[in-house]
Amino acid sequence: MTAAEAGAPQRQSLRFMWLYALAAAGGAVSYVPFLTLLLPVRVTELVAEENIDLLAYIAFAGAITASLANIGFGWLSDLTGSRKPWIFGGLVLSCLMLVTVRTASDPLELIGLIVIWQLSINMMLAPLAAWAGDVVPDGQKGFLGGLLSFAPALGAASGALVTIPGLAGPDERLVMVAGLVAAMVLPVLLFGKPQSMPQLMRAVGEPGEAVRTFSRGAVSRMWLARLLVQIAEAALFAYLLIWLVSVDPGFSDNDTARLFAIVLALSVPLALIAGRWSDSRDRPILPLALGAGVGAVGLVIMALAQDMAGAIIGYVVFGLSTSVFLALHSSQTLRVLPKPATRGRDLGLFNLTNTVPSLIMPWLTLALVPVFGFGGLFVVLAALAALATLLLITMPRSN
Template sequence: MIADTPLGSSAAYAEPTRPVRAGWIAAFAGVWLGLWMAQLVPVQVLLPLQIAAQHTSDDWLVSLVAYGLVSAVAGTFVVIAYPIVGALSDRTRSRFGRRRPWVLGGVVLASIGLALLGVQTATLGTVAMWTTVMIGFCMASAALTAVMADTVPAGQRGLVSGWISAPNALGILLGIVLVTAVFTTTPAGYLALAVCAIVLAAPFLVVLRDTPLTAAEAALLEPLTPRTILSSIWVDPRRHPDFAWTVASRVLINLGNAIATTMLLYFFTFALRVADPTGFLVFTTVIYMAVTIVASVALGKLSDVVGRRRVFVFASGSAQAVAALLLAIAPSEAAAVAGAVLLGLGQGCFFAVDQALATQVLPSAETRGKDVGIMNIALAGPQAFGPLLGAGAVVLFGGFPGLFLASGIAGLLGSIVIMRVRSVR
């Protein structure tokens, strides 16, 4: 559980007890929908196509590795930025609150990056603009996750976390359809995602009641200096073992998912050789989306009712491992469809329940933003480095079976690690 704060009933640091209402949850889901579209659709479709157009070599592995490098550079900045942004939001004093300015700033920055990304014709410009997008995503998502710890009572977090997960799946589908069927050029696709991110964030920025930080509360926080910035990316695992085990589990399960899913377009194109790889990606995404939405909302709520988190996270990582191993052992279109179902079950359950669990092992109420930022590294970091590691696995193991085998092992290890958490059932 979150450690006791010396401020006790302080407005900004008090543990929330009043349930949030349906309208708040809907607006919260909306801003996440826009962010997931902005972050995941380029990774799934636009970036691979854009980078392939920038590398005309007959060897498709060249563009695959270039794609991985672009993602890895952005990921390096994300790893650094997440806890720093969280720490800054903890210290932000404005009449609009601590978190709202960072949500707004992050959405705007990501949207600008997307709009400019669409006109890049060289790898260097693509790296710079995608890094801009990811830093914006980092700013907004770190603040939003801290909002949940600030505002949503522990007994409702499984349900609310489900409405982070459901937009994840829906955002991939809507975004892919948007950029492949409606806005079919690369610049138009990126611009459409940018506009969606801003429009979908607006309602939440209006309804959010973000308690401003008082001077007395701010005085309790250590000043942000180069030393505290460096220390902000570290939480002592000996003092907070459950936090450390949760981070480790998140890294492994998210990495298992990322190194497989970010390579799917390449897998469908060069391994399965389906007639319409993009169309088949949309088809499997529809299946994945439907299962994920149902699983995230239903299982997130169920975890609230039964008062358990760990067993759900264990099951989610195991389901992802089975999906990956199925593609490693028997790669086919039918296996891809079955894998989409299993992956949807696993991801839906994982995103909903693990997010709720993560907010219950934060070391301190005063540093929620910073600590949530570290947690979010375990979400966005694997997503960013996944393409490079996935490309490396394909090259190292001579094909896609090794890639999916590595994905399955990572998911299974993540399931085992989460059972080491003791303070949350």
């Protein structure tokens, strides 16, 4: 056993941590502005009033593809024992496919291009997520979660940037997004050079393994809690612009992008504080439970909103709390997975909590909104977030 293993816990270098956070943010930039802003605009250009239906079909096909691709490419990176080549290959292909989307001339062609884009982007994202589990020790996972909160914030900021009126046309916006992604992901591949953490590569029961503080039952609770919160997050992710326009027809796509960016920017210091606190107090789950619970309150406020002021207040509460929840959950999930040799595959299975909601949410929305309006949808989503809170606050530790 090395001195580092026998004495004070090893810590990963801050250089790698920050470059990794930049790359994770690049992953968000690769899909957040596209799926929330650029794709709805493209869909509306193609089918006008039938935009909600086509977005539902795209979300369905894309979610199935992303689910399988994330598991598959995570597993392949496990088998090869190397993450970086897969990340680089996925970066190149996903940027190319993003730019190619502008050539779609009918709904079927657009769906096909989105499917191929989802394959390539998950070739990058799956190994990237697993890489953090390979090299970031448990004592820094709260801090890692705080850093990961930059990802959705910068994803939203990129949406606000590329939709500035007069800056670029619809086609040029796709090129701008691809350039931003490359500039953010490449530095960690070229200059990251993380310190080796051999204890993180040992399975449960092996000598020198990292200490496990949660039982196997924690995996299922963590999975289900994230799924429930992500169903609500997916609904707002896909229909935020449409809902806000229904409240105030004068609310533009750039207004939505700026609101999205402001909320996520404010969530960054909150996530960093919560992550640091969870590391210092060894309470990794409490911030997650609070995030889900406050998110439920935000959804209730949104359901009751009668004007734009109420809508914005509700969304700010929901957005801040669930952004902290999702960032910290992503890092603390690495704590509960028991098999380092299949970390990429297992994270792909956890990624189903990100993609399965896109299979559930469109049909939930189509079933509830025409009858009860968005208010009825938000009440159901608030109940799901409350259930996630209950799962987390009752999760036992193994020691």
